[in-house]
Amino acid sequence: MTKFVEAKFNIPVLKGITEKNIEEHLKLYSGYVKNANLILEKIEELSKNSEENAYVLGELQRRFGFEFNGMVNHEYYFEQFENQPKKLSPASKLRETIEQEWGSFDAWLNRFKAIALTRGIGWAMLYYDPLTKKLLNAWVDEQHLGQLNGCQTILALDMWEHSYVADYQPSGKKQYVEDFFENLNWEILEKNYAEAIK
Ligand SMILES: [Fe+2]
Numbered sequence: 790m791t792k793f794v795e796a797k798f799n800i801p802v803l804k805g806i807t808e809k810n811i812e813e814h815l816k817l818y819s820g821y822v823k824n825a826n827l828i829l830e831k832i833e834e835l836s837k838n839s840e841e842n843a844y845v846l847g848e849l850q851r852r853f854g855f856e857f858n859g860m861v862n863h864e865y866y867f868e869q870f871e872n873q874p875k876k877l878s879p880a881s882k883l884r885e886t887i888e889q890e891w892g893s894f895d896a897w898l899n900r901f902k903a904i905a906l907t908r909g910i911g912w913a914m915l916y917y918d919p920l921t922k923k924l925l926n927a928w929v930d931e932q933h934l935g936q937l938n939g940c941q942t943i944l945a946l947d948m949w950e951h952s953y954v955a956d957y958q959p960s961g962k963k964q965y966v967e968d969f970f971e972n973l974n975w976e977i978l979e980k981n982y983a984e985a986i987k
Pocket residue numbers: 814817863947949951952
């Protein structure tokens with residue numbers, strides 16, 4: 790059976806988010822990769838006696854979406870910080886599409902920041918839907934409940950408390966969102982978009 794492989798990231802010094810927090814956060818990511826692999830291994834093993842193990846198999850299968858999306862969401866999250874922060878180029882296709890959809894880049898940004906402040910743990914996501922050719926904002930509870938079927942991730946903002954509480958305290962959630970956008974390398978997002986519209 791093929792295995793999911795843990796990715797490595799070249800993350801620079803960030804505004805507001807400490808190296809220590811990134812280091813701890815990467816350990817959580819590592820756990821998702823490990824558990825996504827573990828679930829598939831256990832399913833294979835327990836399937837040898839599938840009737841007897843039906844209940845456990847069902848629960849493992851149910852849990853797979855949690856571990857898999859935890860792994861993939863974090864890969865989008867950490868990759869966005871790689872190299873160095875870069876603004877979204879005024880000439881970029883992604884900016885043009887955001888402006889078409891929401892009227893202006895700032896209108897989209899304000900809407901997205903508001904989504905990020907949704908109460909509870911989860912992710913604020915910007916997706917591209919290849920069927921309707923639309924960009925869509927979404928809130929995802931935990932990391933799997935509310936992912937949009939068939940859509941490609943363009944931007945993934947982790948709003949679990951582990952991503953900011955050590956640096957910002959619970960009350961600093963809004964500042965974490967502000968700093969996240971300061972730290973973002975939009976070239977990576979432009980690449981995500983270019984791949985999504987291929
Ligand atoms: Fe996280």
